[in-house]
Amino acid sequence: MIMDDETRERRAEKLGRHLVYLMAKAVRDYAMIAEGDRVMVCHSGGKDSFALLDLLIRFLRQSREKFHVTAVGLDQNMPDFPKDVLPRFFEKQGIEYRIIHQDIYGAVKRKIPDGKNMCGLCSRLRRGALYRFAEENGMTKIALGHHRDDLVETLFLNMFYGGKMKAMPPKLLTDSGKHVVIRPMAYIAEEDLKRYSTLKQFPVIPGNLCGAAESSQRQTVKSLLASWKKDFPGRVETLFNSMQNIEPSQLADRNLFDFRNLGE
Numbered sequence: 089m090i091m092d093d094e095t096r097e098r099r100a101e102k103l104g105r106h107l108v109y110l111m112a113k114a115v116r117d118y119a120m121i122a123e124g125d126r127v128m129v130c131h132s133g134g135k136d137s138f139a140l141l142d143l144l145i146r147f148l149r150q151s152r153e154k155f156h157v158t159a160v161g162l163d164q165n166m167p168d169f170p171k172d173v174l175p176r177f178f179e180k181q182g183i184e185y186r187i188i189h190q191d192i193y194g195a196v197k198r199k200i201p202d203g204k205n206m207c208g209l210c211s212r213l214r215r216g217a218l219y220r221f222a223e224e225n226g227m228t229k230i231a232l233g234h235h236r237d238d239l240v241e242t243l244f245l246n247m248f249y250g251g252k253m254k255a256m257p258p259k260l261l262t263d264s265g266k267h268v269v270i271r272p273m274a275y276i277a278e279e280d281l282k283r284y285s286t287l288k289q290f291p292v293i294p295g296n297l298c299g300a301a302e303s304s305q306r307q308t309v310k311s312l313l314a315s316w317k318k319d320f321p322g323r324v325e326t327l328f329n330s331m332q333n334i335e336p337s338q339l340a341d342r343n344l345f346d347f348r349n350l351g352e
């Protein structure tokens with residue numbers, strides 16, 4: 089559908105208001121951001137990163153807590169990566185930013201044989217680069233662009249293939265105890281982010297430049313969720329709600345509930 093600029097901007101503004109409301113609620117519910125925090129927004133160039141940065145800056149303008157936002161891009165030396173897109177965008181918007189340059193793509197290619205999945209090592213190296221940057225630059229929070237559907241998808245991936253009920257939490261203290269990772273878009277549906285990204289005309293960088301195919305496990309879960317979204321609207325939302333409403337006594341984890349002493 090062709091839309092004139094005025095209509096597009098009006099719709100973006102309206103949707104943005106709703107998404108900032110959801111973000112503010114998640115930030116408050118999980119005490120994600122405190123006064124004086126230095127929040128590093130990890131920016132991959134994807135639609136979710138653009139939306140996270142945009143919404144977080146809007147949220148900052150209306151928030152009582154004043155905090156500092158820095159966008160941090162990672163140039164991992166992927167073939168055909170358009171190096172100028174993020175700096176140009178950040179400068180045009182007047183957003184403070186830094187770009188980390190690290191040849192993660194080369195390191196992964198050297199270690200992983202052709203045809204094998206590169207994502208595990210790549211993700212570890214990326215995480216390491218971002219955490220190191222956060223530590224060296226006094227960042228107190230690391231914000232990631234995962235949304236509600238990512239959280240539900242991860243829950244099913246772990247249940248189906250890992251035998252564990254765990255997902256990605258809205259707020260996480262890393263194993264080292266050094267970093268607090270936050271996911272301010274935990275209450276936002278992917279569909280809304282897609283719409284927002286289109287309305288805002290973000291200069292999205294394609295996510296498949298590395299050439300890695302999505303794992304078949306992830307594809308399975310994604311298509312399951314997609315079919316539910318189509319056939320049972322609201323189901324993914326209900327699933328997410330259930331992640332916030334757990335009754336350990338009605339499950340079977342002996343570490344979470346003392347079944348042995350029940351009724352003794």
Ligand code: SF4
Pocket residue numbers: 206207208210211298299300
């Ligand atoms: S899809 Fe590509 S960039 Fe993303 S984790 Fe996998 S190898 Fe790395």
